[in-house]
Amino acid sequence: MRKHLFLLIVAVVSLLNTSVKAQELKAKVTVMAGRVATTVDRKIFTTLQTQLNNFMNNRKWTADVFRENEKIECSFIVNIESAVEPNIYKASLTVQAARPVFNASYQAALVNFIDPELLFKYVEFQPVEFNENRVQGTDAAAANLTAVLAYYAYMIIGLDYDSFSPKTGEPYFRKAQNIVNNAPEGQRIAGWRVFDGLRNRYWLNENLINTKFNIIHDVVHTYYRSGLDKLIENENEARANILQALIQLSAFNKENPNTMILQFFMQGKVNELIGVFKKGTAEEKLKATEILSLLDIPNANKYKEELK
Structure with missing residues (x-):
């Protein structure tokens, strides 16, 4: 009897430990190195x-x-463009993340972004580590790879939390901010600083922690939780909520033109938005087309053609 009780306790503890340690991400990392000179042993990329x-x-x-x-x-997707020095690579990083829509098999895009500034050092079998308290590490180029990946992990988690309840993603945006503030510094390492351009890791994080831009967190929540998540339950209400989110985003854009967060939010949503408003009223289509043509200028003609 005692033996059976002991085994039961062990099983329960084991199950609890598994749950507590359950990771948040179901990530797929792909390293593409077709452009790298053939003198490099391809096995290193695997x-x-x-x-x-x-x-x-x-x-x-x-x-x-x-x-x-x-x-x-x-x-x-780590797309390695060249080996600039032995063991030092120049790459771009494509980041995508999705969120399931309630009561549907559809996955809605949370993130669809290409970061063009990834320089890193890698020696085969070297430890791939990240320490929040020592982001820079002893070798800046080696630390940069995991710093960038950790940054986007926190940004994805923060946006996912925001999509369920506004501002609940803030702790993870702050963790990303810590990485920005302590980012590796070195020759050709870019994307972390205010003067590295207008579309980089610094500005994306700044836009999401800037209290002046708090409406963005409401937009994210309204779009996903009050909009997409309600499409099956009440399509008309869901569409109205999504339109309201776009109206808020449009007002935000007029007050704060050319922000990175606007472009970041709109990336990868064109077909999704067309699908939502194609079933709308003539008034909804007209209003959506008017707003989307200004928020997502590269796809303006597509909105006008599909929602006429």
């Missing part, structure tokens, strides 16, 4: 890909417990 997948999926990013079906699906 090893790097394996290590980065382990890093993103095995690390605990929050103190919360995520069930398997709650994990955030995301992908990271």
Whole structure:
């Protein structure tokens, strides 16, 4: 009897430990190195890909417990353009993340972004590590790779939280801010500083922690939780809420033109938005077309053609 009780306790403790340690991300990291000179042993990129997948999926990013079906699906494509020095690579990073829509099989895009500034050092089998208290590490180029990935992990988690309840993502935007403030510094390392351009990691994070831009958190919540999540339950109400989110975003854009967060939010949503408003009233289509043509200028003609 005691033996059976002991085994039961062990099983329960084991199950609890598994739950507590459950990671937040269901990430797929792909390393593409077709442009790199053939003198480089290709096996190194396979090893790097394996290590980065382990890093993103095995690390605990929050103190919360995520069930398997709650994990955030995301992908990271490291597109290596060249080896600028032995073991030092210049790359771009494509970041995508999705959020399931309530009562549907559809995954709505949270993030769809290309970061063009990724310089990193990698020696095969070197540890792939990240320390929040020592972001820079002893080797800036080596630390930069995990710093960038950790930054986007926190930004994705923050946006996911915001999509369920406004401002609940702030702790993770602050963690990303810590990475920005302590980012690796070195020759050709870019994307972390205010003067590295208008579309970089610094400005994306700044826009999401700037209290002047708090309306953005409401827009994110309204668009996903009050909009997309209600499409099955009440399509008309959901569409009206999504339109309201766009109206808020339009007002924000008039007061704060050319912000990075606006472009970031609109990326990858064109087909989704057309699908939502195609079933709307003539008035909704007209209003949506008017707003979207200004918020998403590259796709203005597509909105006008599809929603006429």
